[in-house]
Structure formats: structure tokens, C-alpha cells
Amino acid sequence: MTADPNPFMQRALAEARAAADRGEVPVGAVLVDPATGVPIATDGNRVVAGSDPTAHAEMLVLRAGAFEFGSERLSGMDLYVTLEPCPMCAAAISLARIRKLIYGAEDPKSGGVDHGPRIFSQPTCHHSPEVIGGVAASDSADLLQQFFGARRGRAR
Amino acid sequence: MTADPNPFMQRALAEARAAADRGEVPVGAVLVDPATGVPIATDGNRVVAGSDPTAHAEMLVLRAGAFEFGSERLSGMDLYVTLEPCPMCAAAISLARIRKLIYGAEDPKSGGVDHGPRIFSQPTCHHSPEVIGGVAASDSADLLQQFFGARRGRAR
Numbered sequence: 001m002t003a004d005p006n007p008f009m010q011r012a013l014a015e016a017r018a019a020a021d022r023g024e025v026p027v028g029a030v031l032v033d034p035a036t037g038v039p040i041a042t043d044g045n046r047v048v049a050g051s052d053p054t055a056h057a058e059m060l061v062l063r064a065g066a067f068e069f070g071s072e073r074l075s076g077m078d079l080y081v082t083l084e085p086c087p088m089c090a091a092a093i094s095l096a097r098i099r100k101l102i103y104g105a106e107d108p109k110s111g112g113v114d115h116g117p118r119i120f121s122q123p124t125c126h127h128s129p130e131v132i133g134g135v136a137a138s139d140s141a142d143l144l145q146q147f148f149g150a151r152r153g154r155a156r
Numbered sequence: 157m158t159a160d161p162n163p164f165m166q167r168a169l170a171e172a173r174a175a176a177d178r179g180e181v182p183v184g185a186v187l188v189d190p191a192t193g194v195p196i197a198t199d200g201n202r203v204v205a206g207s208d209p210t211a212h213a214e215m216l217v218l219r220a221g222a223f224e225f226g227s228e229r230l231s232g233m234d235l236y237v238t239l240e241p242c243p244m245c246a247a248a249i250s251l252a253r254i255r256k257l258i259y260g261a262e263d264p265k266s267g268g269v270d271h272g273p274r275i276f277s278q279p280t281c282h283h284s285p286e287v288i289g290g291v292a293a294s295d296s297a298d299l300l301q302q303f304f305g306a307r308r309g310r311a312r
Contacts, residue, residue, distance in 0.1 A: 053248060
């Protein structure tokens with residue numbers, strides 16, 4: 001018997017599926033206030049739709065949450081994302097002072113947390129969140145595999 | 157006798173000064189199409205004004221340029237910025253496929269190009285622009301020093 005699925009990661013996975021339906025790389029993110037258990041912002045990748053190289057799911061929920069709170073800092077907030085964040089998103093997570101990062105599948109090719117530049121381990125990283133990886137990882141990986149199987153060669 | 161000042165870096169410095177006047181860390185950026193010599197987008201930091209931890213000058217001109225061209229890729233475009241980009245911006249520059257990055261002052265504390273994670277030197281970095289640092293570096297450093305001298309302890 002497996003543990004109950006994490007509801008926030010399930011919501012992030014729903015955003016990832018919606019992104020795939022839009023023709024975007026299926027990655028979804030949810031920003032949560034752990035004090036209340038309320039999701040502050042949820043979104044999926046919008047790189048193609050927005051003609052925006054920075055419109056990864058993580059960036060969109062960080063920006064939406066910060067705007068909502070009227071502050072560039074999201075201290076105490078948690079971020080759920082279906083895929084290990086890339087270096088851009090990892091650095092943004094640090095700048096936003098996110099408390100805890102919970103991610104799904106690992107990304108050895110383009111990840112920036114547990115692969116590549118390992119942003120939070122750099123001596124010049126001024127804020128490192130707690131990191132929990134591998135949550136619902138196979139669901140996330142399946143979505144990505146299905147997407148890239150259908151559309152070979154498309155970069156995130 | 158010194159060389160003629162680079163006009164795009166001068167424009168980026170003007171954006172940095174305007175940012176300081178708004179109470180933002182004085183960093184400015186200009187996105188240029190080298191084929192025509194036309195600046196596509198110019199801006200300065202808007203982190204505080206926009207309540208947006210990702211609103212560094214580089215991110216703003218990358219997003220504006222990509223929107224202008226209707227593509228998440230800015231292949232062949234050059235980016236001028238008054239300060240060495242942070243890891244977030246460096247990774248975004250890579251994602252946007254910028255041809256050449258020209259920056260002013262070095263940023264040993266928070267830079268991500270020639271310091272910290274050295275984003276473009278990572279084996280998992282899928283596109284590395286040509287990089288020229290130190291252009292009008294003292295003008296940029298003077299602006300930053302003046303700003304942080306007046307407002308101690310404020311992070312970018």
C-alpha cells in the first residue's frame with residue numbers, strides 16, 4: 001500500500017497535464033503557504049504560448065505569489081514542482097527566499113538543484129531552501145516521456 | 157585618451173541610473189539586434205516596484221524582446237548589462253540563446269557568469285554566449301557603490 005498522494009503535488013501534476021495539452025513541456029508548480037495550507041498560485045509552463053523563455057511554471061507561480069503579497073520575498077512559502085528546477089528557476093527560488101522546495105522527477109540533463117550547477121550548494125548562494133525530491137516522480141516522468149515521445153527534439 | 161564609450165552600454169547605464177532614482181538596485185540592460193544595430197528593448201531593475209523577485213533588468217529585456225519577436229528564442233541577439241548577471245539571469249540568457257553578452261562590473265558576491273556557479277561553463281549548459289566583461293565597469297561600479305553606500309543592507 002502506498003502513502004496518500006501529496007495533494008499539492010497532485011495539483012502541480014494537473015497543471016503539468018494542462019501544459020501538455022497547450023503544447024508546452026509538461027511541468028506544473030504550486031506555491032503554498034504552509035501556515036494556512038492554502039495554494040497561493042498554481043500554473044504550468046507557458047514558454048511557447050507567451051513567447052517567453054523565462055515562463056517556466058516555477059517562475060510564473062513565484063511572480064504571481066510575490067505580486068499577490070506585494071513583496072519580492074516569499075519567506076516561509078513552499079514550492080511544489082513536478083520536475084527538478086533548472087538553474088534559472090533554482091536561482092529565482094533562492095532570490096524569493098522560498099522555505100521549502102518539493103519536486104517530482106529528477107532532471108539530470110537540465111536540472112540545477114541536484115544536477116548541473118547545484119545552485120543551492122554554491123558558496124555565493126545567499127538563501128538555500130530545504131529540498132525534498134522524488135515526490136510522485138514516476139507520474140511526472142511518465143508525463144514528460146509521453147510528451148517528448150510524441151514531439152522529439154523540442155527543448156523545454 | 158580612452159576609447160569612445162560603447163553607446164549600448166551608455167544606454168544601459170542610463171537605465172541603471174533611472175533604476176536608482178526609483179529606489180531599485182542600479183542595474184540596466186539593453187537587448188540589441190547586431191544585424192541592424194537597433195536596440196530591441198531597454199530596461200532597469202524593477203524588483204521593488206513590481207514586487208517581483210525575478211524582475212532583474214536582464215530578465216525584463218529578454219522577456220520584452222522575445223514577446224516583440226513572437227519567439228522564446230533570441231538567437232543572434234546581443235545583451236548589454238551594467239553588472240555581471242546573477243545565476244538566474246545567466247541561465248535565462250542561455251535559454252534565450254543570446255549570441256553575445258557584454259557586461260560592465262564584475263559581481264564576485266552574486267554573479268553567475270565569471271563567479272559562483274559559472275553557468276555557461278557547466279557541462280549541462282546547452283547554449284553559451286560569447287562573453288565580454290569589464291565594459292565601462294567603473295561607471296557601473298560607481299553607481300552601485302553610491303547606491304549601497306546610501307542604503308546599507310538592501311539586497312538586490
